[in-house]
Amino acid sequence: MSVFQSLRDAFMSPPKPSVFTMPHELLPPAGAMQIRLRPLVAEDEAKWFEVRQRNEAWLAPWNADDPTHGPALTFNTWLQRQRRDEQSGSGALFVIEYQMSIIGQISLGAICYGSMRSGNIGYWVDQGHAGLGVAPLAAAMLADWAIHDASGPGLHRLEICMLPENERSRAVAEKLGCHYEGKRLKSMFVQNQWHDHEVYSLLAEDAPQGFTARLLV
Numbered sequence: 322m323s324v325f326q327s328l329r330d331a332f333m334s335p336p337k338p339s340v341f342t343m344p345h346e347l348l349p350p351a352g353a354m355q356i357r358l359r360p361l362v363a364e365d366e367a368k369w370f371e372v373r374q375r376n377e378a379w380l381a382p383w384n385a386d387d388p389t390h391g392p393a394l395t396f397n398t399w400l401q402r403q404r405r406d407e408q409s410g411s412g413a414l415f416v417i418e419y420q421m422s423i424i425g426q427i428s429l430g431a432i433c434y435g436s437m438r439s440g441n442i443g444y445w446v447d448q449g450h451a452g453l454g455v456a457p458l459a460a461a462m463l464a465d466w467a468i469h470d471a472s473g474p475g476l477h478r479l480e481i482c483m484l485p486e487n488e489r490s491r492a493v494a495e496k497l498g499c500h501y502e503g504k505r506l507k508s509m510f511v512q513n514q515w516h517d518h519e520v521y522s523l524l525a526e527d528a529p530q531g532f533t534a535r536l537l538v
Contacts, residue, residue, distance in 0.1 A: 340410025340434065342472040347415070347462045353537055354454060358415040358427065358462055361403060365416060366396045368423050372447055379448040381512075383487060388510040410434070410474060413467075417446065417459050424450045427459045429467055432474055439478040440467060444493075451489065457496040461532040464497075468525045468532075477525045482518040484511065494521035497536065498528075 347358040361369070373380070394402070406412035411432050417425035425446035432440040442463060446455050460481070466473045481499060483490040494501075499521035507515040528535040 341407075341413070341474040343407050343413060344466065344470075344472060347466055349458055349462060349533060350537070353533070354458055355419070356424075356455060356458060356462075357418040358459060359418065360407075361400060361414055361416050361426075363397070363400060365423065369416070369426075370396070372423050372425075376445075376448050380445055383445070383484060383490075384511065386510050386513060388515075406430075413474075415459075415463070417444075417455060419450065419455070425455060425459070427456075427463055429463060429474075429479075432476070434474075437478075438474075438476045439480065440474070440476050441480045441482065443481075454496075456490075456493045457536060458533070460493060460497055461536045464523055464528075464532040468523075479523045481521045481523075482508065483521075484516055485519050491519065491521075497521075497523065497532065499523055500527075 343360050345359065349356060403412070403414050406414075412428065412430040414426065414428040416423045417427055425444065427442065427444040429440045429442060442460055444456050444459060446459075464479055467476050467479060481490070481494045481497075482505065483494070485504070500523075502520040502522055505518050505520050508518045509516055523532065
């Protein structure tokens with residue numbers, strides 16, 4: 322098999338169904354801030370919209386857009402898309418809860434299998450809970466599931482990409498111990514134009530005992 326064929330298969334071949342099993346919940350170890358990651362469900366619609374609307378101005382500078390300006394998705398359509406992504410193994414989305422309230426969201430997307438075994442982490446956190454370590458802890462928990470957990474997709478590499486001016490997201494990546502890899506030119510459509518993004522990565526061998534354990538040392 323040629324290198325080009327291998328790369329083609331990694332990017333183009335659809336993953337087999339049930340590549341991973343969505344967990345009922347992901348919990349941190351004792352002693353950490355007791356957040357909970359769990360799949361988004363239909364019953365979350367009102368609470369999810371309340372958090373998003375309350376944080377609209379806070380999140381607006383970082384919201385990605387659709388350059389084709391397609392129709393907006395309803396919550397139900399978006400949720401159905403998430404379920405399809407989970408079934409196909411191409412993505413997973415979790416709400417972040419603290420004291421039984423939704424305070425954010427974290428996702429694993431753009432999953433590649435084969436010779437790549439990689440994915441992208443994206444997240445947002447309610448402004449009232451910013452600066453408390455929620456995002457780094459949630460990202461470490463997600464990384465442990467995505468890389469080390471037998472029920473996860475068994476990835477080797479994760480990326481966190483951000484606008485260069487997003488210093489809060491940069492602080493998350495640095496706290497996680499990510500590798501800075503440089504700038505990816507015009508890689509995402511944000512606020513009606515294509516923007517460069519800074520790229521940080523986590524590798525399986527970075528934390529063989531777990532990213533959450535490393536973060537909490």
